Amino acid sequence: MSTAISTNTTVEWFYACNVIDVPPNGGVCVKYDDVQIALFRFARRDAWYATQNMCPHRQQMALSRGMTGTHDGEPKVACPFHKKTFSLEDGRCLSDETECSLTTYPVRVENEKVYIGIMQEA
Amino acid sequence: MKIVIIGNGMVSYKFCEKIISKLSAQAAEIVVFGEEPRPAYDRVHLSEFFAGKTADDLLMAPADWYASNHITLHLGDPVQQIDRNTKTVHSYKGITEAYDYLVIATGSSAFVPPIPGVDKKGVFIYRTIEDLELMRDYAPKAKRGVVIGGGLLGLEAAKALLDLGISDTHVIEFAPRLMPRQIDESGSRILEQQLKQLGLQVHTNKNTSEVIGEDTITGLQFADESILEADMLVISAGIKPRDELAKLSGLETGHRGGIVVNEYLQTTDPEIYAIGECALYHGMIYGLVAPGYEMAEVVATHIAGEAQQKTFTGFDMSTKLKLIGVDVASFGDPFVPAETSRSIVFEDTMKGVYKRISITNDGKYLLGGILIGDADAYNMLLQTSKNKVILPPNPEDVLLGARGGSQEAGPGVLGLPDDAIICSCESVSKGAICTAVEAGNETLDAVKKCTKAGTCCGGCTPMVKDLITGTMKAQGKYIRNVICEHFAYSRQELYDLIRIKDVRSFDEALDHYGHGDGCEVCKPVVASIMASLWNDMILDKGNDVVQDSNDRFLANIQKGGTYSVVPRIPGGEITPAKLLVIAQVALKYNLYTKITGGQRIDLFGAHLSDLPDIWEELIAAGFESGHAYGKALRTVKSCVGSTWCRFGLHDSVSFAIQIEERYRGLRAPHKIKSAVSGCIRECAEAQSKDFGIIATEKGWNLYVGGNGGSKPQHAILLAADLDSETCIRYIDRFLMFYIKTADPLTRTATWLNKLDGGITYLRNVLVNDSLGIAEELEKEMQALVDKYKCEWKEVVDNPELRKRFNHFVNAPGAKDPTVKFDTMREQKKAAEWK
Ligand SMILES: Cc1cc2nc3c(=O)[nH]c(=O)nc-3n(C[C@H](O)[C@H](O)[C@H](O)COP(=O)(O)OP(=O)(O)OC[C@H]3O[C@@H](n4cnc5c(N)ncnc54)[C@H](O)[C@@H]3O)c2cc1C
Ligand code: SF4
């Protein structure tokens, strides 16, 4: 899956929360209008990831409360309901090939503030 | 050479498999006719069709297996005639095939006794997938189900009716007892008792004279004039070999059915063989799959002209009933006459266990036996009798030693001779399995693939597993279960490391002993070990994010993403005033209320952000966390006991409260449940708990390692007639020893089953202090007890922790707008998920 941004889309960076609001190595849920986004902070490797909050398995708004971790170095989150795991890099389901993938979002941190990038059609 | 096979059942399939491994595709042309619409499937596990398996799951091999092995398969096309002069067969669809060798593997059909009315609607037999499909479609209409026949298959059919949702199911047996061919009088009595508990009504000595009803069954009429109303009937009165084709072509058949064969399985026409359930050898039909497979092997070697010719010389008819929920097994010769043998009987009517073995008069060899209620030792005993293994000096040990998974009695599976057959379906010997393990096949799957052991009925898998570990140990290999890719240690090793290094956070553990970032497997394990060791507040030191989701929010996540709240109600005792508080909180926060199986009250449907407020109110009224969300002590149930009950010997409620308050909040590898009963009537069901206590005239009996849930198991008596203080000391030792040594997510029952030496060893450690650690265990437990604090109180009092209980980080207090409820019986319920 390509994350390259073509010329007619722009990214809107919206302010989600402050770094200290997010527990190290955990996640929180961010409200962006009617959209729920799960934001994860990997403090040990100083990396941030964001995906849709809804788990595609049973459509539960739960991934932000899931447990983070890695599999062969690839960052992932496990849904608290039935422990399906998803890659935080490209959103694909790691434990079940037939499961739908997650939408992922870019994350930027500046001055202890966390921003999530939303694609906008120009 | 051209081989034609009539029938495509289990034995026919096995014959195909064997013959192609012995002959090259060029050497033989193989044609199979099957009457059923699908290729051979696993009839032995037919009942699993009702447990969710599909017809495809049950196939012995996919349809394209035959083509890819150059076998021509005609399905839905029964052979109607054999012409022995021209050596051809003619099928229903008009195909004519010539043969050099003909193999008849037509199996058998259900025997339906000539009772008037068996042709009515609602009457079924139990043999093919089609039969089961018909039953499945009919069952929703039926209220009461009846099975005629109390044998092996009848009981399996009765269980199927229960599984189909017909809770009122009856079994009718003509003989004075159940399974008359396999087990004795006393065994039948116990079995009947156990079946009753499953909800099956058993009627013995009943001769059905008519199926009544217009064109649909409404009941059964018996010879003794009585009537049983019923709207569904399954007939399982025995089998009838399918010998009609053989008879028609002039082959000799028995007068009670079956195609007569010699030791090469040849019929009276030496070019025609008969194998499986249609074959009659020495006046006997072998109605099990393993002898059928043996017959297939004999014929395959015969046709292939192998140098070492095999013969069929009869077969052990040992059986174990699967699926029914009560273990039943018989092995060897279960009915050896008293003159030529001694028998040893173990009977526990309360637990519903009956075991009888027959041994030779000199006490050296095991001849056969019957096991009801607990057949764990079946495989071992079967092999001991089959292989003529010399018994230990006290032969009763082979019966009694099997309790609690103890391996001490007898040498176990490793003591069997190399040629002992471990997997009788596939005839795999102990030697073959050990050789495979030595060659590097060190997992069950690898051994299965390499030797085929355990691929058919699966009954031998426990022995195969024991052989794998035994062989690896003998090679000096160290076997351990490492936690995951981030920690190359077993839980027990990690527990010791974390204790010695005084590790207090997951990050520290990872820095010292792990690598990478951790994952959903190792995080909760480490969190649980630290909680068991230190009993620190579990949300401190960044440990909140390594707790399982329920522990992280100190509540159980439910459908829809809301939580349930369970305050502790020790021993199930609660004042009316406290009940009122629960009711008020439930009304205020709109919560669904339900009494749990553990004698407390569960409040469902709480929004994440409401949890701290709800607990603030509950704590103010004197409640504390019930730890329903944790792998921790749950409840200590109690019966009403001597304060009110006229049978009560001691005050079970007070003791239960004392115990629950002692171990509340105790984190362990898995949840822990307990109960206290005031007398042997056992109203609190203490024997189904991780540890259970029953009052006796002289004190308390302490049982350990019981389990309810999906794999029920009775707890085993650890020590009897204890005073309260000793009882608690033993529980301290038991729990601490379990916490220190169990694998992650292992309940005490499984832990005890796997413990080398079983209950005998455990009793030695805990009661006789054989390792000299009893005092240390008690001390460690006391330290945990002293450190107990209510987690919810700490959250309620801490504004920083309270902040974590919000759905949106950027909209505190706002509830998740996607949460939806429906209404049912005047309360809310979670909206159904997709
Ligand atoms: C519910 C149930 C549970 C069982 N549980 C156990 C168990 O736990 N352990 C155990 O050892 N055994 C068990 N059995 C018995 C076991 O299934 C049989 O012993 C085994 O299936 C016999 O195999 P077979 O190939 O001889 O006969 P079958 O499997 O009956 O196959 C014979 C096939 O030949 C076909 N056929 C008949 N006539 C013709 C014809 N003229 N032309 C073409 N095809 C024809 C039939 O339609 C059938 O498909 C159980 C049986 C049932 C029904
Ligand atoms: S277990 Fe005994 S004491 Fe307790 S309620 Fe039942 S009968 Fe009474």
Ligand code: FES
């Ligand atoms: S809802 Fe997420 S795994 Fe089932």
